[in-house]
Amino acid sequence: MGEHSAGDRPDDDSTAPAEQLEIAVAAARKAAKSAKPRKPPALAAELPVARVVVDKALSHLDQYFDYAVPETMAETAQPGVRVRVRFGGHAAGDRRRGGGLIDGIVVDRLAASDYSGPLARIERVLSPEPVLPARMLDLARAVADRYAGTLADVLSLALPPRHARVETEPAIDPLPAPGRPEPGSWARYADGPRLLEALAAGESPRTVWTALPGPTWPGEIALLLAAVLASGRGGIVVLPDGKAVARVDEAMEQLLGRGHHIALTAEVGPEERYRRWLAVSRGTVKAVVGTRAAMFAPVADLGLVALWDDGDTAHSELHAPQPHVREVLVMRALREQAAFLVGGLTTSVDAAQLVRSGWAQPVEADRARVREAAPLLRTVGDFDLARDDAARVARLPTMAWDVARRALESGPVLVQVPRRGYVPHAACLRCRASARCTACVGPLELTSSEGALVCSWCGRHEVGWRCAECGGAKLRANVVGARRTAEELGRAFPRVPVRTSGRDAVLATVPDVPALVVATPGAEPVAADGYAAALLLDGWLLLNRPDLRAGEEALRRWLGAASLVRPASEGGAVVIIAEPTLRAVQALVRWDPQGYARTELAERAELGLPPVSRMASVTGSPTAVAELMRLVRLPEGAETLGPVPAPPPRSPQAPANTRTSRARSKSAAARAAIERPPAPASDAPGLWTPGRQAPEPPPEERRERLLIRVAPGRGAELAAALKSAQALWMSRGPAETVWVRMDPLDIG
Structure with a gap:
């Protein structure tokens, strides 16, 4: 066969490929202009507006946003469910300019919105499973306000990541309430039997318990949970680590058998943890034993919140806004009319303050019992x-x-x-x-x-x-x-x-x-x-x-x-x-x-130090700290201490007032930074060392720390002032990071 030139081919197109592309684009544009806009789906006939908290942990965006509810989602977009919405666009109704998709949770359904402009629609209901009841929303809002944080940050701590397969599993019927337990080793304490009787009778005492030395305290905690379950109510016990949780978990199984309680720890894995969390949310189990995150367990008809060894730093959350378990449980006890107990082999100064104020009563053994057990x-x-x-x-x-x-x-x-x-x-x-x-x-x-x-x-x-x-x-x-x-x-x-x-x-x-x-x-x-x-x-x-x-x-x-x-x-x-x-x-x-x-x-x-007073710390570069403090309207009588040089972070980690990954990486470097014990002052860079001075760090790496102290009863005002200043600070655009923390553990 002979060779053919390009012009001899029978299927040759004389139009160049670039010209073909231009013709196709022009035709598409003409068709788009002549096409009639599609009519959006109808809205829900009743309560067509959903109030949503979006997953944006920025102080100036810490508010609810209204979205339209399509008719197809009228039954599923109920308060407490997870949804996907568009956020950050210029025109809420325009899908092309409506911002990116982010997660959110419906907190209410309304007949109308107080926003005069067009409302963006809910894009999708992720799951009809309600994960945020009204009582937990109220608690999360209160925690955010106390610690000058955002609601989105608190919800990221309170709600575990969703696993769709777990939600499809059939629910298990709850077990009947157990009978009243015998006092057991609680008889060694003067008010021990009376405490168990009060819990079993549905009362809500507030106590600070100093446990006797020995191996009996896990069984005594199990008796507390058994007593509150006997009243038909639920209970939460928070312990500092998985080792302590395992001891109480074993004591509960020996006392009541399986099915009356669950253990919530990170060691069980994310899917199993969500399964157990759902069992609590659905009311299948009413008693929870767990580590720090269990403070937000959605136990219905809560009768007891208990904390063991509140002086352990593991009870202070590492992620924004860094709440302490003790304070969160105090807030839950007040809001849900539940009994409160903080116990340990020792008594923290914060627990002693609860007794001194009359808010809680001590439960102790007499000196003869102490000498017998020690x-x-x-x-x-x-x-x-x-x-x-x-x-x-x-x-x-x-x-x-x-x-x-x-x-x-x-x-x-x-x-x-x-x-x-x-x-x-x-x-x-x-x-x-x-x-x-x-x-x-x-x-x-x-x-x-x-x-x-x-x-x-x-x-x-x-x-x-x-x-x-x-x-x-x-x-x-x-x-x-x-x-x-x-x-x-x-x-x-x-x-x-x-x-x-x-x-x-x-x-x-x-x-x-x-x-x-x-x-x-x-x-x-x-x-x-x-x-x-x-x-x-x-x-x-x-x-x-x-x-x-x-x-x-x-x-x-x-x-x-x-x-x-x-x-x-x-x-x-x-x-x-x-x-x-x-x-x-x-x-x-x-x-x-x-x-x-x-x-x-x-x-x-006498010195006006915590827990008698409330304190906050502001840490950052000298310029950033000074600029932020210019924006703060401190409450009357507030006293500033410092600023003083602060050591730079020893490893990269998220600051207290910024959002960290929901996955919360547990790499070896992160664990080392978290678990390393506090170093003495002589180990801090920028401070004097024996015989010589540490070299000056670059200006961008220098950090200062300022403490703010207020009298009792003014802590809420201080938190609100700091949060308002942060919102104004962030609304001005990209700025230096400033670490803001209420009730810092280390003020030395």
Whole structure:
């Protein structure tokens, strides 16, 4: 066959491809202009307007928005359901300019809107499942107002992500209410039986419970829930971690069996958590035991809200607007006429304030019961250490070594070490100056006996370190961590197994056999029959933290460990290495957390410090803090403290007043930033270090912190003023980030 040129092809089109495209576009435009606009679907005949809270966590957009309800969604777009709407467009009725699709929740249906312009229509009802009843909306609004936050932020904390498959599963009928429980171990408390009777009778007492040492408190919490279930009402118990939830969960199953309660924790996974949350929302289960997020569990006919160990920082939400579980449960108790209980092995100063104000009543055991349940407590102070030759060369003073040796004949021994790691803080052997990173001036730590120096701030490996003061190259341990302690104890007791429990691997329980259990505070496992003894090392490290709550926190950590030890009548003993004249140490020896809290509260009242007063913190660059404060109209009598230099964030994380991802990433870096204990002031960049000054950070990285204090009763005004200032700040367009927080935990 011969070759053909392009002009010889039989299907050749003389029009070029570009000309064909222009013709097609022109024809399409002409057809679009001549086409008649489609008539929009009819609106609902009754209540055609839906009031929606949209998923936009910006202070100047913290309001409800009205949308039109199509006739096809008249039955499904009911208050409490999730919807998809268009938001941010110029013309609400124009799909092409109506903004992007975002999630929202219908909060009300109205006959008409007070907005005069055209209303955008609801695009889709995601699910007919009501997830936000009116009582929970009211609570979320109150929480947002108290913490100067937005409703959208609070709802992101209160509502778990949706899983459509779970909503299609059939509901299970609820079990009948159990009978009234017997007092059990509550008989050891003067008002314990009366408390159970009041709950079972449908009353709503408010109590601050100081639990006796020992393993009985999970069963006592289970009795509280059983009593409130017997009255036909529901209950919520919030605990600081999954380990504590597991203990109460097990106690509930032993007392009532399965089906009367559920456990809400992150460990169960998002789908299972949504399944359990729906069981509560639908009324299948009326008792909830869980961690922080359980404070928003939508329990109907709520009869009891309870909180265990309210001094634990895990009860303070990390995401905006950072509410505290205790305050949220107080608000729920008031709004839903429910009983309130805050309990723990110790009494927080905030709980003592509830008793002092008369809002709650104490539930305590008499001194004879306390002495009967507590172990023998002994102290090793500075004077004892100076006279102890063994303490200079060994990790344990002679008294602690003798107690551990005798206790290992009958059971395990707990060793509490305040710091994790191997050597978390090193110093020059010659001049004692802290070992600092040459890049960021952060403290250097040793990860093992043969490991390199690593900066605990930036993670940089320091090779060939030399002291900046004297040029020395040898190091000493300023602070010894849990792993180094375990290594040294293994050499001191060569025939005894050594177990460790900390952030990397937390043990829930240990067998009742001789062993040394080295744990960081809060990670102490439970021994089957109690520990034979406990050694509380480096007490000065907990007490020397530059924090208003340092003594309170130290006492809470010590009592938590000592309560796992057998009573003195069974040979249980606790040795604490700390100066015995200090108030917190004396409170431990006497086992008197109530007295310590009352004394601490009286001192704070004299100084006008929380919880007697309300405080807020504003943190950011000097320019941003000054600009925001110019916009704030502070309440009468408000007092500003500072500003003072604030250390920059050690790792990237969302600020308190900005929105974080709903997924809330749990990467290793994020966990490290969240779980790292507060560093002493000398570890903060920008502050003085021994012998030299930290290099000045760039101006854009400098941060200042300002505290605002108001008298009791003016906290709501302060929160409203700060929120209004933030709204004005954000409405002006892109601006620097400013961290605003009500009731900051750390004001040291």
